[in-house]
Amino acid sequence: MADTVAAATARALAAAGIDRVFGLPGGEVLVLIDELRRAGVEFVLMRHEANAGIAAAVYGKLRRQPGVVLTTLGPGAANLMLPLGNAYLDQEPLLAISAQIPADFPSSHTHQLLPLHDVYRPVTRLVDTITTRNAGEAVACAIAACMTRPFGTAYLTLSAREALKPIDHAPQRAGAATADRSTARRGDARRQASLLTARLAKAQRPMVLIGLGIDPANAARIRRWIDAWQLPVAVTPKVKGVVDEAAATFVGVISGMAADGLMCEALGAADLLVGFGLDPVEVDKTWHAELPIHWVLEAPNVGGRVPDDVELVDHAELLDALGPSAPAKWNHPFREFQQKRRDMLQRPASDDQRRSAAGRATMWPGDIVSALARALPPETIVTTDVGSHKYVFGQFWPSRDPETFWMSNGLSGMAYGLSAAIGAKLARPAAPVLAALGDGGFSMNAQELETGERVGARFVTVVLEDDSYSLIKLSQEGKKLEPYRTDFGPIDTVKMAEACGVEGLRTANSDELFAAARRAVERQQSLVIAVPVDYQDYRRLF
Numbered sequence: 001m002a003d004t005v006a007a008a009t010a011r012a013l014a015a016a017g018i019d020r021v022f023g024l025p026g027g028e029v030l031v032l033i034d035e036l037r038r039a040g041v042e043f044v045l046m047r048h049e050a051n052a053g054i055a056a057a058v059y060g061k062l063r064r065q066p067g068v069v070l071t072t073l074g075p076g077a078a079n080l081m082l083p084l085g086n087a088y089l090d091q092e093p094l095l096a097i098s099a100q101i102p103a104d105f106p107s108s109h110t111h112q113l114l115p116l117h118d119v120y121r122p123v124t125r126l127v128d129t130i131t132t133r134n135a136g137e138a139v140a141c142a143i144a145a146c147m148t149r150p151f152g153t154a155y156l157t158l159s160a161r162e163a164l165k166p167i168d169h170a171p172q173r174a175g176a177a178t179a180d181r182s183t184a185r186r187g188d189a190r191r192q193a194s195l196l197t198a199r200l201a202k203a204q205r206p207m208v209l210i211g212l213g214i215d216p217a218n219a220a221r222i223r224r225w226i227d228a229w230q231l232p233v234a235v236t237p238k239v240k241g242v243v244d245e246a247a248a249t250f251v252g253v254i255s256g257m258a259a260d261g262l263m264c265e266a267l268g269a270a271d272l273l274v275g276f277g278l279d280p281v282e283v284d285k286t287w288h289a290e291l292p293i294h295w296v297l298e299a300p301n302v303g304g305r306v307p308d309d310v311e312l313v314d315h316a317e318l319l320d321a322l323g324p325s326a327p328a329k330w331n332h333p334f335r336e337f338q339q340k341r342r343d344m345l346q347r348p349a350s351d352d353q354r355r356s357a358a359g360r361a362t363m364w365p366g367d368i369v370s371a372l373a374r375a376l377p378p379e380t381i382v383t384t385d386v387g388s389h390k391y392v393f394g395q396f397w398p399s400r401d402p403e404t405f406w407m408s409n410g411l412s413g414m415a416y417g418l419s420a421a422i423g424a425k426l427a428r429p430a431a432p433v434l435a436a437l438g439d440g441g442f443s444m445n446a447q448e449l450e451t452g453e454r455v456g457a458r459f460v461t462v463v464l465e466d467d468s469y470s471l472i473k474l475s476q477e478g479k480k481l482e483p484y485r486t487d488f489g490p491i492d493t494v495k496m497a498e499a500c501g502v503e504g505l506r507t508a509n510s511d512e513l514f515a516a517a518r519r520a521v522e523r524q525q526s527l528v529i530a531v532p533v534d535y536q537d538y539r540r541l542f
């Protein structure tokens with residue numbers, strides 16, 4: 001008997017090396033899930049489709065393949081906008097598959113019918129319907145679309161009726177990926193290397209800005225270059241760790257994190273900015289359009305964008321052509337900024353330990369970062385959610401290794417950190433994982449703690465508790481608006497963790513935080529640590 005469409009789809013995924021699909025079922029995808037099981041692809045059952053998509057995208061990017069998320073039709077598919085939007089703007093490869101009402105249903109049938117292709121086409125590179133005639137090929141094309149740089153998204157639908165039909169052996173071409181808008185030409189690496197060297201030779205205060213458009217496979221080359229030439233270097237949050245942030249050449253993290261005023265001043269003080277894979281999708285201000293940047297891009301930025309007159313160039317070839325010695329000596333021209341940045345992390349000397357509105361002792365956010373950085377080994381993968389805590393970890397977490405820091409920064413969508421930690425831990429089981437979250441974000445999807453425990457993804461979660469959407473509260477205050485609806489009542493983080501089968505504790509003490517995090521990692525246990533903070537402390541870090 002001929003293979004069914006569901007079986008061919010599952011086999012195509014397995015053949016492409018996909019070993020896990022994340023999702024939440026509905027009746028219409030049960031047959032496909034069963035075929036995945038038969039094909040040896042594990043279905044990672046999560047508690048919300050958005051969380052499943054985020055976990056999948058991180059899992060996929062770390063494994064150099066698309067993450068795959070599978071949902072039912074209608075409501076399940078509607079929950080895919082957050083992960084698809086996130087993966088589209090944050091350059092994470094994600095293939096979403098959902099059910100859909102069969103095309104040959106009567107036109108009066110509208111139950112759970114949404115125009116899914118129309119909704120997701122603008123944030124994907126390919127949308128297609130899996131049919132009897134394209135089953136395997138549609139999957140292959142979608143995977144190729146996701147893995148074309150900048151990494152991105154694809155969306156396939158398969159109706160429950162079509163899933164059961166035998167495949168047609170006269171295959172029809174699957175839908176083609178939409179072309180990138182860019183028509184940028186590819187330049188010669190040696191010529192571009194000479195051009196860059198000549199510009200650097202004339203600069204007194206150059207700064208290399210490394211962004212999302214670099215391939216982590218080039219991290220060793222980039223480090224060699226920065227190190228040999230002793231070039232001042234800054235990174236965007238999503239590539240933290242591509243250079244060693246403990247090195248003397250490291251200036252800081254640009255693009256909207258804590259100390260952003262200081263970083264923008266440093267950018268303004270440079271006389272040459274080299275945008276090495278810099279993608280403005282992470283920049284929440286407009287300096288990328290105002291300051292002169294020497295762009296060194298090997299692939300278009302998000303949405304196929306390439307700055308005018310810029311030729312793309314192979315980064316590895318260019319770095320290899322740059323030569324071992326620098327054309328000038330720069331002698332750490334951003335020393336003063338580097339010192340100010342380091343000083344910001346320290347609790348102001350005159351400051352006694354504060355108490356939160358609920359009367360709890362609180363911890364200075366900088367001390368939280370410092371205690372955890374001492375407790376956890378450098379290979380620890382850190383994920384953050386979105387809010388004030390992200391700004392602090394994004395700027396001050398001392399990343400040492402490539403691909404060890406994950407945040408939503410192109411989309412900047414809350415409810416990322418916990419799901420990202422699950423994806424990261426499944427992809428890199430040997431690496432310790434830390435999820436740093438605000439209490440707002442934690443309450444959006446804390447139930448995934450149970451998922452982590454169930455699927456064996458054990459990691460440390462730290463929840464910075466201030467009973468508020470603090471970043472928004474600070475923005476409200478900054479705009480001189482009345483305090484209004486940015487505070488919420490406390491939900492007991494420790495009890496939430498325990499309710500999900502994970503141990504929890506609360507502390508505002510550096511030594512206790514250090515010991516608890518270290519113990520959990522050594523024992524490879526999940527642990528949720530609630531740390532009360534005073535939201536006003538963040539103001540002093542921004």
Ligand SMILES: Cc1ncc(C[n+]2csc(CCOP(=O)(O)OP(=O)(O)O)c2C)c(N)n1
Binds near residue numbers: 386413415437464
């Ligand atoms: C899905 C989503 N909803 C709303 C926002 C707007 N927003 C950005 S930060 C933030 C507050 C986050 O609060 P919390 O998780 O407690 O972190 P904190 O700012 O307190 O560190 C909000 C509401 C967003 N970025 N994403």
